[in-house]
Amino acid sequence: MDPIELLKEDHAKVKKLLEELDATTEETTGARHELFAKIKSEMEVHEAIEEEIFYPALKQHPKAKEIVLEGYEEHNVVDRIMGDLAGLPVEDETWGAKLSVMKENIEHHIEEEEDDMFVKARDVFDRDELDSLGARMKARKDQLQASH
Numbered sequence: 001m002d003p004i005e006l007l008k009e010d011h012a013k014v015k016k017l018l019e020e021l022d023a024t025t026e027e028t029t030g031a032r033h034e035l036f037a038k039i040k041s042e043m044e045v046h047e048a049i050e051e052e053i054f055y056p057a058l059k060q061h062p063k064a065k066e067i068v069l070e071g072y073e074e075h076n077v078v079d080r081i082m083g084d085l086a087g088l089p090v091e092d093e094t095w096g097a098k099l100s101v102m103k104e105n106i107e108h109h110i111e112e113e114e115d116d117m118f119v120k121a122r123d124v125f126d127r128d129e130l131d132s133l134g135a136r137m138k139a140r141k142d143q144l145q146a147s148h
Contacts, residue, residue: 001134003054004118006141010046011110014039018103025096032090040082043106045144047075049137057133058117061124067117074109078102 021035051072059068081102088095125133 001131001138003130003134003137004121006134006137007046007050007054007118008114010042011114014042014046014106015110017042018106021099022103026091026093029090032095036085036090040086041148043078043082045141045148047079048144049140051075053133053137053140054121057129058121058124061120064117064120064124067112067120071109071113071117074105074112078105078109081105 017035017039021032021039024032024035055068055071058064081098085095085098085102088098122130
């Protein structure tokens with residue numbers, strides 16, 4: 001299992017869910033609740049496998065340390081906004097604006113990972129290291145999804 005492809009699949013899924021959620025309105029509260037819950041769950045699992053396995057391994061390489069530290073901070077920002085959204089009624093007039101900010105942050109983070117971090121990862125890890133990381137990440141993802 002290629003860890004970068006695993007993460008890219010997560011990115012594609014979250015981007016699709018964000019587009020669907022962004023298209024909802026204050027009148028479509030059921031859809032908002034359902035889509036937000038899916039995104040929250042996907043993000044929690046995705047962040048866990050990155051922060052527990054992928055980021056620590058990549059951070060050991062000097063060429064990638066700075067982008068990894070930035071990745072952690074971007075997760076923190078999204079988590080704060082997601083927490084704000086979770087605490088607001090989906091009909092609240094500020095809910096859509098907060099969602100837009102969260103979506104922009106997630107899209108920026110995905111772009112940086114795919115255009116920079118993943119390139120560095122392919123540079124610093126050999127095939128065996130990538131396979132090992134991928135196997136560990138997939139096992140942890142399966143474990144987390146089973147408990148969600």
